[in-house]
Amino acid sequence: MGSILIVGGYGTFTEELINKFYKEKWHIYTLTNSQKLVKPAHVFEQYTFAYDSASVEEVITSCRPDAILFMGAYDPLYRWEDDHVQEESLNYIAGLSNLLMAAASFGVRHFVYVSSDRVYEDEYAVDIREEMPASPNSFQGMTISQGENLAMHFNATTQMEVTVLRIARMYGIPVDRESCTDIYSKMCMKALVSGRLYVNAKKVLSALYVKDGVEAVYLLIDAPERKYKLYHVSSREEVTEDKVAELIREKYSHPVEIVDRTIGLRQRVILSNERFCSEFSFQVRTGYEEMIPMIIAHMKRHKNLFLHGDEQYGGKRLRDRMLRLLKKAVPFLETVVFFFPVYILNNRVADSIYFGQINFYLLYVLLFAVVHGRRQAILSALLSVIGYCFGQMYTTSGFSLLIDINTYIWTAQIFVVGLTVGHLKDKFRETEEDKNERIDFLADRLSDITVINSSNTKLKNYFAEKLISSAEGVGRIYEITSRLERAKMGEVLFSALDTLSEIMETKDVSIYLVSNESYCRLASASSEKARSLGKSLAMADYAAMFDVLIKKQVYINRSLDTELPMMGSALFDDKGNMRIIVLLWNIPYEQMTLYQANLLSVVGALVYAVVVRDADYMDALVYRRFLPGTGILQQEAFESMLDIYRNAGEKGYAQSSVFYIQAEGMPLTELNDKLRLLLRETDYVGMVQGGNIGVLLTNTNKNESAYVKARLEENGIATYQEKKI
Incomplete structure (x- = not known):
């Protein structure tokens, strides 16, 4: 039991957090910057101030929380639309900075910054571990990532413990239409409203149920201590958009059309939660196959909360069909009802000096053609002709009206004007719908192009840097060999650490000497991380690595196993016996390429050549x-x-x-x-x-x-x- 200050608006996530901490008998305080929010029943005290105001320090002093939870990426009060993104970015960083400074000055024990997987916006073939650097492309992603860096800085420079918790995008059962903001409820909402889903089979979805996310937050805050400062929480549940769409279509009673819009590269961003699960015994209890039918059932029971008035009738029952028919008949009934006032008005002002020349029937047809389109234009024109004929029969006979050429000219005029305007209205409506579909399609294409451009930019920058620095040029290779040759006798292996660290761009390098066919002994290492395998290494215990090295291939840790190095290379003598093992740690994932593997082989061969020369020289003396x-x-x-x-x-x-x-x-x-x-x-x-x-x-x-x-x-x-x- 303790006290917690939750900073953020009241969304589904926040409300579930309040319920969880209340059940665990915590004192709950909230800080929000919106005057419109009503304090939930379980909140002991609600404070309403801007996050960057001077009053925040007084709030923290007043409630004296054991922990502060900054909702950050999941605060519903931040609006990340294009029109406000820069302003919100400034408010976000300013508010977070003020909260951190106030918490640090008061001496708050624990500050939790809630981040999300929006800081990763590139394509990742493997699950993303905490060590992998962020790759934001959007303003929102960059802002959230900057918030992480700010939180980590306070953790390093103050006595306050600051933890960054990256939670994969969450979903839950939405309360109403406005709360359909997650990936699953959005798709369910589109299927309910339009009966059509546009899917991209290359888009891999993974989301965490909100109650599982709440459980993770509670375990983190309630723990007496934490081993790390950064954790990932996710479901690690992979599913493509088309599979979700198929499940939604199965659960809806009305037909749902699935339109395949598969384009571009594969889109996959999934966080690895191994670190969090191993430390806090966390388990994901709810999957999408269980929750999507519950979301759909909730939407069906509360259609009035999710559909507008003109979208309410989509069922198959007789009552729904009648209501749907009535809905379609309303414009026609409206046309008929409005005809009677027009007919009376036209007859009353026919002899008027001022209004007698006004063609009320023509205005009536134009009005309904402009508002409703071609169908109502035809009906209104037909009613106008009937009204005109009845009006003329007050002064002439039906036969005279039938043979009068003016009758046909007037009728043609009404129909031509009505049909022309109605046709233009329908074309405009179709053009608008096509435009919206085109915009959605181009938005998906733009997203794919952005991902492709990001990947190309990284490759361009990488090779440009390599070209400028000429790290692998002839001059650079000569410098490597010269440096090793200048080393003292017996000092070559230590000089090799500096060379390998510089060329391979990692501070964690270890060199092992093979003592016999089954054991290696540590000769030198540049850091504690590089010594983590121990001073004596039994090859049989690391078969996954040595099975590759013994084949004279470079080992690459593609599974990102934290207990193994990221890359390794073996150096052999003239008889094919393994003599030296070079292991590299903490290499960025994007650098674990065939190019880097070849580079390690070349540099390793240079090192081994100098080691052999040094050994031969010492034997000669x-x-x-x-x-x-x-x-x-x-x-x-x-x-x-x-x-x-x-x-x-x-x-x-x-x-x-x-x-x-x-x-x-x-x-x-x-x-x-x-x-x-x-x-x-x-x-x-x-x-x-x-x-x-x-x-x-x-x-x-x-x-x-x-x-x-x-x-x-x-x-x-x-x-x-x-x-x-």
Whole structure:
């Protein structure tokens, strides 16, 4: 139990949140910037102020909330129409900034910013994880993304915990026509009103039921602590537009026409909620196949809330048919009813000096032709002719009227004018409908073109950057090889980390040495993330990766498994034996391409060539580096290795530990044989000043070195932490 301040308007999502927190016995306060909203029953206190006003700080001081929930992307008070999008964008960022500053100054424990999948507006072949950068294209998407960055900045610079929660587009059972804003209720509404659905089979839909979204928000806020600052919540339920349309057609009693408008590229944006589900034990309980029939049933029961007066009658019952027939007959009845006043008026003013020359029948026909079209023009013209004939028979006989040429001229005049105007009215109405359909069609095309253009722009910028920087040019390759060749003996692997990090554009690089056919040992790593697989790596435990590497192919983590590197490459000797493994972490998904894989292979080959040269050179100088008949380094060579690992440790590339031993009368050859059995191949033993013998344990920290020293003590070799003078 606690207190929460919910900032936003009262939409379906907000109302469900209020009900949820009320059931869990939380004190609920709301802050809204609309004077028209009525406080819900479960809200303890409602404050009405602009989000960017100075009164916000007083509101937070007054209610003292444990958590503030900023509805953000799901606040119904923000209008993102084209006419107001820039103004709303400014209000959005200003209001959020003011709320964050006020909350931070008061010392609010937890601030939650509700974002949405609108920050991703490109095409993604895989589920989008939290690590993948946002790609907004619209003003709304860019504004929401800027809000995320602002929230993250406050999280990093203040003591307040700020969490960004990206919730995939939500849907629910709408209250009325205005609340049909989500993808599913919009389609149900269109099917109810027009009986026609335009679908794009390449558009993949995925939405989260509002009550599942509310449950996720509550779990996040109620948790005592959170491991991450950014979470995704989604249903991960994929369905295409045409499948949803088929389900809607099955559930409606009246016929629904599905028009296939499949064009453009595949549109897929689905958030991965693995992080949230694993931490908070969250499960999606409701699917679209269950909820769409409930939405349709609700719309059928409350047609008066979803249909306008002229749309009410779409049923198949006799009553509905009669009402529909009456609706169609109303214009004709209106034409007949209006005829009688026109007939009386025409007869009364026939002898008038001022109004006698006015043709009321012609005005009557023009009026109904302009308002209703050709059908009513024909009926009104026919009634006008009948009225005219009756009026003329007061002064002449029917036979005289029948042979009078003026009668036919007057009749032709009425029908020509009425039919012409009515035809123009009908053509105008058809043109308007065609225009609206064309606009909808072009809007879909524009959306596809925008996605295609975004993808092309990314490719253009990427290759332009590569061309300008010439990172893979001949000069750049020469610089790489020169830098590696200038490295000291034994320092090549550490220099290779800088080279790989720069070329492959990632700060997380690790290099493993293959000790035998089944194990690898960490030689150097540039970060803690790069060390996450451990210092010893059993190939059998990572078969998915090594099955690819052993085939001399570049491994690409297309499943985006967080426990595995994003890319990896193996380097082989002349006999085809795997010798070195290069692993890269935290590479953007858009850079995991065949081009990058080839680049990694080329750079890796350069690194391996220099490593082999370095090893051969050191083997050639073995007589100058080792004491005769042993593997114990001479003093100069050993101190050089100490400097190399000391510098690598300062950069965070490698761990090492040093301690000392004394031969105590034991011949060096005998000591060398013992140490060879007790130490690893990657460890170094050498002479130091004062006649001491030093042991350099690579890839080992001080705590881990205690096990090695204990093993040496058990075999009669005394160890010392400091040199003995």
